[in-house]
Amino acid sequence: MWILPLVGYLGSVLGFCFLTLAIASGLYYLSELVEEHTVIAKRLLTRLIYIIIGIQSVLWLVDGLPLLLTLLGVGSHFVYLGNMRRFPFVRLTDPLFLASCVLVLVNHYFWFRHFSDAQQRSYSRLSSMYDQPDIPSFTEIASFFGICVWLIPFALFVSLSASDNVLPTIGSEQPSRDDGGKNKRQGMVKVIVDYVLSGIGEVSRLAGWKKPEERF
Template sequence: MWILPLVGYLGSIVGFCFLTLAIASGLYYLSELVEEHTVIAKRLLTRLIYAIIGLQALLCLVDGFPVALTVLGVVSHVIYLGNMRRFPFVKLTDPLFVTSCVLVLVNHYFWFRHFSDAQQRSYSRLSSMYDQPDVPNFTEIASYFGLCVWLVPFALFVSLSANDNVLPTMGSEQPSHSGDGKNKRQGMVKLIVDSVLSAIGEVSRLAGWKKSDDRF
């Protein structure tokens, strides 16, 4: 068969594009909700951070998760909590924000290595192919990463807002004010999506694919 595999590749590409657009649209909508309900979002994020800290402590005490990595996770979430002091505005050069971004990657690396090493040790001790390894399955590992490693940083990324002039200077910490006295701010996700769409539109105009008065 020659045509069917090509159809499969084409379908995979189209499906990936639709999935990407669906995720981007969902994040855009969530960012708008946070802009409209900032107080509720701050309260929910704060409680979420405390809940995950408690969950990590339970996993350490009951299921025997490593103490060092648990302490790393708890300290990371305490630092994430520090980003709430000026919520939802963020200065991208703030050392606390930069530290939070680094800790996300550090936590992912060490927890991934922990689960990988645990699986290797468990499989090496099997005496028969019928023995069942005493390690977390894929669903449990993925759930831990989703809830205890990525959920809070992802929620913060969606919730934090940037000033309307944050690009390209990234220099202002306080929201700018328009002529009618209202704060002008924009969610980081919305800012990124709008910037990408503007760049695509500019490339399309330069290539002659669309007229200058057309919009996405």
Template sequence: MWILPIVGLLGSILGFCFLTLAIASGLYYLSELVEEHTVVSKRLLSRLIYFIIVIQLLLCIVDRFPFWLTLLGIASHVVYLGNMRRFPYVALTDPLFLASCVLVLVNHIAWYRHFSAHQKKAYANVSSFYETPEDIPSFTEVASYFGICVWLVPFALFVSLSAGDNVLPTENPAAAAAASGDGSKRRAQGMAKMLVDGARNAISEVGVMAGWKKRDEGF
């Protein structure tokens, strides 16, 4: 077969492109919602952080999850909660914001190693290749834990927070001091929107340089 593999490759590329566009559109729309409903978003995010802390405590007490990893997860969400003090505005050089970025990676690596080691240990004790250990979480359970307890709050913060450089001077004293004298009146823009707009502008510039479109044409 020669043609079918090519069709499969083209379908994979198209599927990846459509998935990327769908994610970007979703991020843009969520960022718009947060900008319009800041107070509600702050309340929901704060309660979500407390809810996940309770889940981690219950997992540690009832399901015997490792104490130190649970403590790491709870401490990480306390740091995430610190980003809510000036929600939705954040300075990209804020120590709490930088610590949050590091803790996302640390939590992901730590819990991935924990579940991998637990699964390897469980399968090492089985007597037959066809035997399935009873004491290991399923893929759905592990994926759900990562999605809710590790990634959900950082992802929500990424969608919700606005970079401090784009904040109205009257709404953020730090930005006001930096912007004093230049008459800047730019509206605060979420980081997700900044990322999507940056990627769109970069693709547009590539199109202009390649001669596919004029500079004054839309995306």
């Protein structure tokens, strides 16, 4: 068969493009929701941080997850909690924000290595092919990473766009303004999406797929 594999490759590329557009649209919509409901978003994120700290503590007490990694995860979420003190105004050069970015990668690396090592040890102790390894399933590991490792950093990343239309208050950052006096603070998600779309448009124009706009 020659044509069917090509159709499969084409479908995979189209599916990846549609999935990327769906994720970008979802992030854009979430950023709009955070802009409109900043107080609710801050309260929800704060409660989520405490809930995840409780989940990690229970996992250590009941399921026997490593104490050091649990302390690392709990400490990381307390650092994430520090970003809420000026929410939704988050400076990209803030040491607390930079520490949060580093801790996300550190948590992912050590937890991934822990589950990988546990899987190797479990398979090495099997005496026959009929024995069942005592390891978490893929769904359990993926859920742990999604909830306990990536949920709060991802939510904080989306919430960076909440500062677009928030009115300044006493003791908060003053939003930047353009020459007309309008608030022009741009969110992180919107900046990335608009930058990608503008880049695609520029490539299309250079390739001749899109004609430049006529100027009078």
